[in-house]
Amino acid sequence: MHYILFDDATRLQLLPFTHTRPIADIRCGIMTMRERWALLLSSSTISTLTEPYLQAVFPIDRTKLDSIVINGGIFATKELVDAIIHLPINTQLLWKGILIAAHLSDSTTLSFDNLSATTSNLLPLEFSGTINKLEHIWDIFSQNERAITDDFNLLTLGRVSQNLPDHVMAMGSENIFIEEGAVINPCIINATKGPVYIATESEIMEGCMLRGPLAIGAHSVVKMGAKIYGATTIGEGCKVGGEISNVVFFANSNKGHDGFIGNAVIGEWCNLGADTNCSNLKNNYDTIKIWDEYTNKLVSTHLQFCGLMMGDHSKCGINTMFNTGTVVGVSCNIFGSDFPDKFVPSFSWGGNESKTTYSFEKAIETANRMMIRRHKKLSKEEEAMYHYLFEHTKSQRGN
Numbered sequence: 001m002h003y004i005l006f007d008d009a010t011r012l013q014l015l016p017f018t019h020t021r022p023i024a025d026i027r028c029g030i031m032t033m034r035e036r037w038a039l040l041l042s043s044s045t046i047s048t049l050t051e052p053y054l055q056a057v058f059p060i061d062r063t064k065l066d067s068i069v070i071n072g073g074i075f076a077t078k079e080l081v082d083a084i085i086h087l088p089i090n091t092q093l094l095w096k097g098i099l100i101a102a103h104l105s106d107s108t109t110l111s112f113d114n115l116s117a118t119t120s121n122l123l124p125l126e127f128s129g130t131i132n133k134l135e136h137i138w139d140i141f142s143q144n145e146r147a148i149t150d151d152f153n154l155l156t157l158g159r160v161s162q163n164l165p166d167h168v169m170a171m172g173s174e175n176i177f178i179e180e181g182a183v184i185n186p187c188i189i190n191a192t193k194g195p196v197y198i199a200t201e202s203e204i205m206e207g208c209m210l211r212g213p214l215a216i217g218a219h220s221v222v223k224m225g226a227k228i229y230g231a232t233t234i235g236e237g238c239k240v241g242g243e244i245s246n247v248v249f250f251a252n253s254n255k256g257h258d259g260f261i262g263n264a265v266i267g268e269w270c271n272l273g274a275d276t277n278c279s280n281l282k283n284n285y286d287t288i289k290i291w292d293e294y295t296n297k298l299v300s301t302h303l304q305f306c307g308l309m310m311g312d313h314s315k316c317g318i319n320t321m322f323n324t325g326t327v328v329g330v331s332c333n334i335f336g337s338d339f340p341d342k343f344v345p346s347f348s349w350g351g352n353e354s355k356t357t358y359s360f361e362k363a364i365e366t367a368n369r370m371m372i373r374r375h376k377k378l379s380k381e382e383e384a385m386y387h388y389l390f391e392h393t394k395s396q397r398g399n
Helices: 009-013 033-041 078-085 115-119 144-156 360-372 380-392
Strands: 002-006 046-049 067-071 091-095 098-104 123-126 169-171 176-178 188-190 196-198 209-211 214-216 227-229 232-236 243-251 260-266 289-292 297-300 308-310 326-328
Touching (some): 002 033, 098 115, 144 214, 360 380
Parallel strands (some): 209 227
Antiparallel strands (some): 067 098
């Protein structure tokens, strides 16, 4: 069966992360939404239906007639997958009016703009089980505890962990799973409050204090003396240090030095300068508002704890201070002695005192300089995606 993960209107509430990826490629838990679907569907070839400017980077396979489209913002479960794979042709699976999946007899003409029309006349079936869905950017960290636990159970079922080294002080060792090739130096791991997953070729340096639920991705590094609280995900290829609490790092981003970040989401290829600190709680303990880029206004998170949301390829200088509920767009370079604005538009350069536009050519050069350290480079399709974003966020920067 051919599966296609589609974006719905929720992607507009998940900016800035959906500026550069479909919802399916957001990480929440140990895995991305796509990786979870691929695992449970036992399929490694799942294509994507998303905004036209993203489609070249995340292509759709239109060569198959018979296809099942699935909402990429919904967390895959065994119960849900069972309902989807048995979905009769020309039917749609709904949950409280939300389209979960649809079995199409012909998907060769399917596009982001005609999905609703294509599925509107299909026979509706109602799903009676439980659904978890990403609907706001703060869901990425606020749902991370449940997601880590669910992913841990999926990934470790019927498998045996590598042995904990004798020099590790561990509590709740039955909830710790170590993949082959992970390097764990003397440290403290407390898995009594939630599982700890340590992926292949990752490294935990000396003196770290780690508390679950926690996921440490492949080829990532936890630097000496780091203090990490749950529910935190360190994505593949990240390097982290200092104090971290309930943060999701997507992949290949760095917070290599001291400083606090909590209740936050950091995209790919970001770098936080030494002693960067992020407030996650207001002094008056009130609920936190956050800037909604799509509606161009502040909205309530209904949360007491909410920190920094930083889009892909953004950087900040040493001693940067972020207020509660700050949203930073894509490819920003932030520095200066004052707090940045609560919303920093994509391709911004500087701080409040001297903020200007980050040259597109220089932004791409910087991105490639960072990526080449990991033997990667932006493709032509990715550069085109970033150029589209640069042009379509000019009004937010005032130019």
